[in-house]
Amino acid sequence: MPPPRPPPELMDDLVADILLRIPPDEPADLFRAALVCKPWRRIIFDPAFPRLYREFHRTPPLLGFFHDPVSDEDDYRSPFVALTTASPYYPVEADYGDRIVLDCRHGRVLFYARRKLIVWDPITNEQHDLCHPDYPRDCYKNVAVLCAADGCDHLDCRGRPFLVVCVASDSEKEVLWWSVYSSETRTWSVLTSLQLEQFLDVEYDRPNLLAGDALYFILEIGGESIIKYDLTERNLSVMDLPDVYEEPYDIVLTVENGELGFACLKDDILYLWSWQTGLDGVAGWVQRRAIELKMLLTDYGMTTSFRLNGFVESKYTIFVSTDVGVFTIELKSELVKKVAEKGLDCPITPYMSFWTPVGQFKCSYCEIGSSAPGITAHFVMLMVAEPSAEARLSRFEDETLEGIALAATHWVCSYESRPRNSEQACLDFATVHSTQCLCSQEKVLYVCQKIEY
Incomplete structure (x- = not known):
């Protein structure tokens, strides 16, 4: 048969x-x-x-998030929490100490670094250093970064122009200042001011929001209000919020289908509001839904405290911190996911980007000599950095030839701009300990090339 x-x-x-x-x-x-x-x-x-x-x-995936800076040998740095097993993030190189994350958008991260600002792409490691705008001293500032390419769908903004928008307040003079940096001109725009009639503070540590053609910032004017920066008209205006919240920090701005909204907590209930125009043509705030957080999180144990930490713009998802951990809640489906074991009493800045590791690899084949005369085998060597901060070397053959004699070799990481040799390793399977290019990095995929044998 x-x-x-x-x-x-x-x-x-x-x-x-x-x-x-x-x-x-x-x-x-x-x-x-x-x-x-x-x-x-x-x-x-x-x-x-x-x-x-x-x-x-x-929609780009949520790869992780940054939270409040922690001290690192007299410097302050914003920790990154990866939400995937393979993360593109590793510490940005800089010759100054503090690296505090101010904003993330369109695949870029905006850092405060003492005398400078840094705009950095973790995927390509492209970095731009900016001076601070010339604001008066003792101002409260909030800064946003966004893509500035005309007609961009924001699926891949790498290498394209960007803007940095800085809004500041001077409580003594009761005035708002703003300036915009363009990567194309490499300059800040002329400082512009808006005079108000009452005490104000720009909330420097609350996440800003991009909705449509405008950026929104939380502003405190004897209560809670929002600053709107119109990216087309290039001007500022102030919008009042309804007085429905208990704590000033328990509010985050939201956006759904390009419409501005906000979420706030009251008696452990999450209220969702949106800015809508009525049939009479008058725009105003409308409460759309209410979600009981205790019932939603009942499977994760009893909790008595909630904190709104941040919002994921293109996913209509919020971060909620409790005494049993940090959760993401998808507001349409009410799908809950635990993303951290410990609660955080600070704002969260999400990092979203498409990242296909294979697209980052320089996988040129390398020729390896064979014991059989006149025969050459080709291999692609892949090195995977595990969470244990060790690297495993594995061999993937395009051709299987008998009699190939291969000795211990040195390997380099081709992902590095200046490759560094690792320790000697057995070719078929080995664990490389304490290599300089891997010590500070976790859960990152690398491609390696053979350089000598």
Whole structure:
């Protein structure tokens, strides 16, 4: 009886459609798919695939978040909490100490670094240093970063121009100041002011929000209000909030379908409001929903305290901190996910970006000599940094040839701008301890090349 025929192979177009549907929330899954077989690897490594992948999913995944800075040998740095097993984040290089995150948007991170501001792309490691705008002393400031490319869909803003918008308040003079930095001109705009008639403070540590063609900042004027910076008209205006909250820190701005809103806590109930225009043409605040947080989080244990920490703009998701941990709540579906074991009494700045690890690899094949005369084998070497801060070297062969004699070798990390040698390692499987290029990095995927044998 003849053996059964093997199942027919899937067409490349059908395989590509399947691979496009791998969720972007776990970047390492796409990397693992590339290791299944040569046809899959060829599709995923196609230069056109990353763009098709972003266009299919549209919304960048939440890769992690920053929170309040902690002291590190007299310097203050904002810790990053990764929400995926493979994270592109590693500490930005700078010749100054403090690195406090002020904002994240469109794949960029905005740092305060004492005498400078830093705009940094964790994926490409592109970094721009900015001087501070020339504000009067003792001002309260809030700063936002955003893409400035015309017609950009914000699926991949890397290498494109950006803006930094800084809004400040002078409580003694009861005045608002603002200035805008353009990466194209590399200058700040002329400082502009808006005179008000009462005491005010810009809340420097509360997340700002991009909704439509405007940025919004929390402003305290004897109560709670919002500053609106119109990106088209380039002017400021002030909007009042309804007096429905108990604590000034228990409010976050939200956006849904381009519409401005806010969420606030009262008696452990989350109230969702939006700015809408009525049938009479008058715009105002409308309460849309109320969510009982205790009932929503009952599966995670009893809790008696809640804190709103931040908002994820394109996912309509908020961060809520409790005494049993930090959670994300998707406000449409009310889907809850625990993202940290300890509660945080501070604002949270989410980092979102498409990141396909295979798209970052420089996977040029390297030739390795064989014991068989005139025969050369080709290999791609992949190094994976595990959470234990150790690196594992594995060999993936494109050709299997008998009699290949390979000795212990030195390896370099091609992800580094200036590669550094690791320790000697056995070729087939080894653990590299305490390599300089991996000591400060966790959960990052690397591609390695053989440089000597």
